[in-house]
Amino acid sequence: MSLHIPVDHGPLTFAFSAYGQRHPDESATAAQFQALLDDPDDPFLRDRLEGHFTASAWLVDCSGQRLLMTHHRKLGLWLQLGGHADGDRDLARVALREAEEESGLAGLWVEPAIFDLDRHWIPEHKGVPGHWHYDVRYVVRTGASEAFTVSEESHALAWRPIVEVARDAAYDASLRRMARKWLGRRSEA
Secondary structure, X not given: OOOXXXXXXXXXXXXXXXXXXXXXXXXXXXXXXXXXXXXXXXXXXXXXXXXXEEEEEEEEOOOOOEEEEEEEOOXXXXXXXXXXXOOOOOXXXXXXXXXXXXXXXXXXXXXXXXXXXXXXXXXOEOOEOOEEEEEXXXXXXXXXXXXXXXXXXXXXXXEEEHHHHHHOOOOOHHHHHHHHHHHHHHHHO
């Protein structure tokens, strides 16, 4: 007989609600993420193929004008750094860990509020069936050094001007959305 120990999802419940309030046009997306969080099957594990949480980093330089992007080895696209929660329920910590591991940068720090939410389909790869990623994205900022190291998960890394990402239709639609959010946030300050 297995013992079910309840997990406190209060911080993420609050974070999804706050995100929906800050971005009313994305409240349905925030509700999808909350529904996954409430599912009795653990959505923080990658073997939950009905969908699971991932976290990624909108990794900006000290000036806030450039984004560190990865040319993702499996997907063949220029994207933000990130990865699976693998049981960790602190998705901000996951985003920070992934940014550190995939960039080799030290002295990074994460802003605690959710920056973006994106549900996207991951195609079948090496016997793992296609599945949904519920990606929770956080702003991660560099420390003193911006000299990165390319990990085995990437073909390449590159700093790109955020203005360029917002305007270039060759980039993923969610990257362009985040770039517009970032630029709008900076203009409000």
